[in-house]
Amino acid sequence: MNIAMTMSKPDLRHHLSSEVLSRKENPMKVVQRLSMRNSNMISLANGDPHFSLYPIRKVKFEVAPVSDEVEDPFMSWQNPNSPSISFSSSRSDISSKSLSSESIPLNAALQYHGGTGSDVFVHAMEELTNYYHNPPNHKCLNTLGNMDGIVKCFRLLANPGDNILADEFAFGPPTNAALSQGINWVPVRIDKGGLIPSDLEKVLSDWDEETKGRKPRVLYTVPCGQNPTGCTLNLQRRKEIYAIACKYDLVIIEDDPYYFLQYSDSDGDAVPSNLMPSFVSMDTEGRVIRVESCSKTIAPGMRLGWVVCSPMFYEHMLHLVESSAQFSHGFGQIFLSEMILGPQGWGVLGFDRWVQSLRKEYQRRRDHFQVIFDHEVASTGYASAEAPEAGMFLWIRIHLDEHPRFKLLPSRTADSKNGLIQGVPTIYGRKTNFLELMDEFFENCLNAGVVLTPSSVFALPYESSLFNTDDPLEDRINYVRATFAGPYETMEPGLKIVGQVLRDFFSSNE
Amino acid sequence: MNIAMTMSKPDLRHHLSSEVLSRKENPMKVVQRLSMRNSNMISLANGDPHFSLYPIRKVKFEVAPVSDEVEDPFMSWQNPNSPSISFSSSRSDISSKSLSSESIPLNAALQYHGGTGSDVFVHAMEELTNYYHNPPNHKCLNTLGNMDGIVKCFRLLANPGDNILADEFAFGPPTNAALSQGINWVPVRIDKGGLIPSDLEKVLSDWDEETKGRKPRVLYTVPCGQNPTGCTLNLQRRKEIYAIACKYDLVIIEDDPYYFLQYSDSDGDAVPSNLMPSFVSMDTEGRVIRVESCSKTIAPGMRLGWVVCSPMFYEHMLHLVESSAQFSHGFGQIFLSEMILGPQGWGVLGFDRWVQSLRKEYQRRRDHFQVIFDHEVASTGYASAEAPEAGMFLWIRIHLDEHPRFKLLPSRTADSKNGLIQGVPTIYGRKTNFLELMDEFFENCLNAGVVLTPSSVFALPYESSLFNTDDPLEDRINYVRATFAGPYETMEPGLKIVGQVLRDFFSSNE
Known part of the structure; x- marks a missing residue:
């Protein structure tokens, strides 16, 4: 790696797919932004149904208590008679003083948004991301869960006929979905420690564009608890893989749903809860797109997640979001916003207490399963x-x-x-x-x-x-x-x- | 139209895009279905986190009462002190007798699903669809709202370079989104009564494939309260347009978010609430895909809707859903299921009372706005x-x-x-x-x-x-x-x- 590459950020726009480059901004969102040119602007433009037209007044979630007083939040929660706490969101026209401190009123959460979702929701995603990854200069953009996020990355980065690198055994649904987009997969060997950096480099250095087509420019990988093999990249491999990505101009799609289910202590420093440093945390060049999921920390039916990426990738991904499902569902925005930022919510530290307690349970399950496996x-x-x-x-x-x-x-x-x-x-x-x-x-x-x-x-x-x-x-x-x-x-x-x-x-x- | 066409359904598989035809089923969903081969099957296959791992115990929605005792549900609801009713979903392990009658337990709603979503949710969509449209032989498949549904229709039906017909003024976001897929738009004239059937036929009969490329095989149209022009197709035009679709082998994408906001009585018979018969209601040939939305009846932030289409289109759309966001979010599944089927819910008749009351309010708004408009x-x-x-x-x-x-x-x-x-x-x-x-x-x-x-x-x-x-x-x-x-x-x-x-x-x- 030369000094210029480490010192200044490369321009990675050549990674964008033709589809993305030909995509225009959602024109209604442009008008929506114009209507915010000044705060007194009266908008008769957008067909946003006034909140008085919604038949919903309040949404309330009963959830596990995670305060310091609860020694092991997960274990306590298993007693069906244990207390719960709740967070809610109400229509602001009926809010009393006590309600007005909710982080996001129902009116706002259930209205149309730009592709970013509401500001509070963005803030909640950022709080979590910065706590665990503190990426150099990245933004968070909502998705409809992990799979949606990954498939959007493929749309962002690949043209039909492009070659993409991945773990030789990989989660089938995304790799399968990519085929109909015309993507060709290029396997990289894995062993007990996950993707083998030397094999990755060998595939790239040996690549012959005459016979194999365009050299791969994207790596799709699951760094923790790799699905299906269960292996986890150690810090050394992560550093090597990131260096190879810089050398060969790869974008890394970091699909990391099992990040919070790590059972061994990290060999990295200064990462909360002894979790392994993610690729995005070391992404000085803006070439990592991390795909986040709530499926393992909250529940699969959340269908809510986000991507963490450079401002340049963010901007183009935003157009893609605004031209598909538009933004994440309001109920999920409420849940995440109230959970992380609301007065009754967990906060980031409470979230961390939950996931630490949760992973202990997963570890118990793993050990229990292993004992039976060995025996049977x-x-x-x-x-x-x-x-x-x-x-x-x-x-x-x-x-x-x-x-x-x-x-x-x-x-x-x-x-x-x-x-x-x-x-x-x-x-x-x-x-x-x-x-x-x-x-x-x-x-x-x-x-x-x-x-x-x-x-x-x-x-x-x-x-x-x-x-x-x-x-x-x-x-x-x-x-x-x-x-x-x-x-x-x-x-x-x-x-x-x-x-x-x-x-x-x-x-x-x- | 010849007798054979009216008597037997044509095979419309030639309408499917290359992308769809090259798409494989999500392989995990295949394994999931295998695991249901018999009811005693033990699955160690799918990574479905057990519901005891979710930190959520209950979700509760406070909504407007719509029973016969409430004369005008919308107007009553405007008083912030008016009573509300609520429906909820709880984890079934803690359910008492009274809770067990909820239509969908939280465990089920927040778990992974196939692309269809949960059975109860499917049932709720079918109840609503059959009540209003009673289509000849169609299925309902969840989407993440109207825009998501339309864009998925484009993916289903169009190859790059294909020509698609649409109202000459149309809602920008979907027509814009289609451009990056390589779709060319073909405008059809509209007047006060909406899309002009004779112009549609003229475009098709005059089409010269030598100079203009492949003849259009898809019509995208908004039949009620057309966005932006506000016009609505009368029954006669609908029948003519459907006949032209049959004659020229078109698939109609019926984008109908304003269906419930009709202010004039329909000239069709036997349609609930005097609403105009939809294209899908007359779709004997299986060539209509209707795109449903909850944005105008409930709230835009629902990001929940569904498509109504023939079993053949359904099957291919299902693979597309399973290869993107996978299925609609659990909170929305709960809301719709409890609203339509739950013991505390509105039911279809209650829903109809709400939307009838709601459209009266929209009509008041329209009239109020028009008076000011005329004056100012x-x-x-x-x-x-x-x-x-x-x-x-x-x-x-x-x-x-x-x-x-x-x-x-x-x-x-x-x-x-x-x-x-x-x-x-x-x-x-x-x-x-x-x-x-x-x-x-x-x-x-x-x-x-x-x-x-x-x-x-x-x-x-x-x-x-x-x-x-x-x-x-x-x-x-x-x-x-x-x-x-x-x-x-x-x-x-x-x-x-x-x-x-x-x-x-x-x-x-x-």
């Missing part, structure tokens, strides 16, 4: 798994190479469409019959009454012809993903079945 | 407007042809980029200086402290070279849109300013 499944000798450092998944290796019907295929074959549940293109040249054995194992599990997620669902759907390799992904899909986020009651019965299915499967010669 | 603005002689039959806007013609500086341009000019606030391509060949005069008028209004929406914002952004006409849109942009949905207090002061600006403007010779 690993004990068969046909499968193994290590406890993940973060997230909610166990990545279970099925020892298919010890299966009686395991075979090395005699020569390279071109049956590229066989086996993968997604039905998307895969590499050819596999050397094992793992695909067939995994399909059989998955079906046996279903018949016995248990569902696991087969690793084939996560195998990055990449163009076989571009990555003909001696070590194809299809020879490493002997894994299943199991979660410990579900009901405690089903862990033991479920894993007992898996153990039995494995024993039967490995003793079947035909 | 029309009286100048420089502007005029007719009361709309539906919606929330007055479409005001500025009599620019009487302005002292009005001029006919000496010959056709090619300055196509002048004047339109959107900065998108416009037609050339205009014969008047309306653009310059309107810009000046708009700026004068701003300086005087009032914002109106200039019609240029709504002028369909279409390719000038394809529609060189003797009657260009730029010579008909002498309109502004004003709303009567805002605060009563600002109507008179705002319109007084408009009157004064007009007087000054029309007396300015330089």
Whole structure:
């Protein structure tokens, strides 16, 4: 890295997709901004229904108490008779003195907004982001949850035919969604420690634009509790990956829903709650777009999140938001605003108390699950798994190479469409019959009454012809993903079945 | 229309965009469905955080009472001390007998869902849709509000370079959003009665694919209280337009946010509340996609709506939903489910009482606004407007042809980029200086402290070279849109300013 690159911010506008560059501002939002030119302006312009026309007067949420007096907020909350606290938002025309201190009145939250949402809501997102990441110079823009945020990043950064780098096993829905946009995936190897920096650099330095098309300029990665493998990047790898991004002019899409579910202490300093420093926290060049989610800290049905990115990416993402769902739903704006900033709300410190307590529970679940797994499944000798450092998944290796019907295929074959549940293109040249054995194992599990997620669902759907390799992904899909986020009651019965299915499967010669 | 077309449904799959056809199902949702193969199945597959991990115990909404005992729900509701009713959703583990009758427990509403959302939520959308439209054979799929629904229709039906028909003045945000997808707009003339069927047919029958590209296969239109012009299609025109759609194989995107704000009685029979029959209600061929909104009946901040379409379009739209925001937010699912189906909710009949009462208020607002307009603005002689039959806007013609500086341009000019606030391509060949005069008028209004929406914002952004006409849109942009949905207090002061600006403007010779 040269001095100029570290000292001044590069202009990254060449990363924007053609779609984004041809996108105009939502013209109504332009008029809306004009109407704020001075504070006395009377607007007859926008069709904003007056709040007296809403049939809703108040929204109230009963939530867990998180004050210092509650020793372990999560554990206390499990008693259905434990007290709750509440925050609410009311129509301001009926507010008494006591109500007027709510951080956002219902009228404002349920009205039309620009793509940013209401100011209070923006402030709430910023409070949380600055507390945990303190990014150099970034803005927060609302999304409808993690998936929406990621897909919008793809729209922001990729043209049809573009190549994007990702963990070789990755969460299927976003990588799948990108295919219809014409994006080609480029796998980067992962090991127990997550994405391997040297492999990332090798893919980039070896890239031949003649045969493979445009060099990848985007990396999509899950740094903590990687889904599905459960691995977490340590600080050293993060620094290396960021340096590679600067060297090769990559934008990093940091998809980090399991950030708060880290079970090992960080090796970074000065990060709250001993959490690992995020990519965005070290993003001096403005080349990280972090995708935030409320699904794991509050609930999946929130469908609320945000992206943290440079002002330049923010501006273009804003146009995209205003040209789709327009802004995040008012009920979610109320919830987040009142939770972080409201007089009855948790505040950032209260939020931190909740997530620290929550991750202890996830850690208990992980440990509980692992004990049962070792007893019921690993004990068969046909499968193994290590406890993940973060997230909610166990990545279970099925020892298919010890299966009686395991075979090395005699020569390279071109049956590229066989086996993968997604039905998307895969590499050819596999050397094992793992695909067939995994399909059989998955079906046996279903018949016995248990569902696991087969690793084939996560195998990055990449163009076989571009990555003909001696070590194809299809020879490493002997894994299943199991979660410990579900009901405690089903862990033991479920894993007992898996153990039995494995024993039967490995003793079947035909 | 031949007998075969009326008797059997045509296969409309050729309308699907390449993007949609290349889109795969969200693979996690496939696994989720497999896990429901039998009711005893234990799932360790999906990372669905157990509801005990949510910090929320209850959500409660205080809303307007709408029972028969309340004579005029809207008017009663305006008293801040009037009683409210409430509906709520609670975590089912703490529910007492009385709570268990809630239509959807919080656990279910805040969990992950397939793209359909929860079953109860689907049921609520169906109840409303069947009551008002009773479509022949259609399904309801959630969206994040009207704009999201429309943009998803464009993604469903159009490839880059496709031509789509629309009202020549149309709501800017969706038509603008479509440009970056590579859609070309094709304007259809409108008059006081809305889109002119004979013009629609003429555009289609005259279409020359050699010079104009692929014949349009989609019509995007707002049938009630058209935004911005306020006009409403009568039943006869609707029938003619639907017949043309069948004859020319069009799909109609029916964007109808002002459906409930109709002020004249319908000329159709058997439609509740004397509302005009919608296109989807007559859609025997499955070629209408109706886009529903809660923004005008409940509040814009709901960011919740749905599309009503044939099972075939539904299936592909579902994949699109599952590959973007995934499903509508839980708080909105709770609100709609409890409102329509919950034990404390309004039910469909209560909803109908609310919207009937609400439209009376809008009608009062319209009449009030019109009286002030006539007195303050029309009286100048420089502007005029007719009361709309539906919606929330007055479409005001500025009599620019009487302005002292009005001029006919000496010959056709090619300055196509002048004047339109959107900065998108416009037609050339205009014969008047309306653009310059309107810009000046708009700026004068701003300086005087009032914002109106200039019609240029709504002028369909279409390719000038394809529609060189003797009657260009730029010579008909002498309109502004004003709303009567805002605060009563600002109507008179705002319109007084408009009157004064007009007087000054029309007396300015330089």
